[in-house]
Amino acid sequence: MCPHSVIRPFLFTKQEVKDAPENLLSVKGKGGGSISNYNYSILISPFDCTGCSVCAESCPDDALRMTNIDTLPTLNLNDQFDYARKLEKIRKIDNPLDK
Numbered sequence: 001m002c003p004h005s006v007i008r009p010f011l012f013t014k015q016e017v018k019d020a021p022e023n024l025l026s027v028k029g030k031g032g033g034s035i036s037n038y039n040y041s042i043l044i045s046p047f048d049c050t051g052c053s054v055c056a057e058s059c060p061d062d063a064l065r066m067t068n069i070d071t072l073p074t075l076n077l078n079d080q081f082d083y084a085r086k087l088e089k090i091r092k093i094d095n096p097l098d099k
């Protein structure tokens with residue numbers, strides 16, 4: 001959906017959710033198999049966003065809308081994204097969706 005990979009899915013263990021930067025939102029993984037051992041989050045890298053609006057215009061459920069980054073300072077989005085990327089580099093988990 002995002003040509004710049006600003007919007008990405010991540011899986012976290014319960015401990016990783018506890019250790020995450022404040023306000024990380026996640027839901028229990030669904031779909032069976034080992035994915036239910038993880039929490040699932042969709043995170044964004046706000047400073048990589050070009051504001052092209054492709055995501056908001058292409059979302060079939062109107063779940064996305066464009067807004068000014070200055071309205072989101074308390075959501076800690078960049079810290080959350082950096083945390084998830086660092087975890088990806090230091091741990092190796094099997095992709096539970098890779099069949």
Ligand code: SF4
Nearest residue numbers: 002049050052053055
């Ligand atoms: S506005 Fe463009 S660059 Fe930003 S998240 Fe959406 S698709 Fe990606």
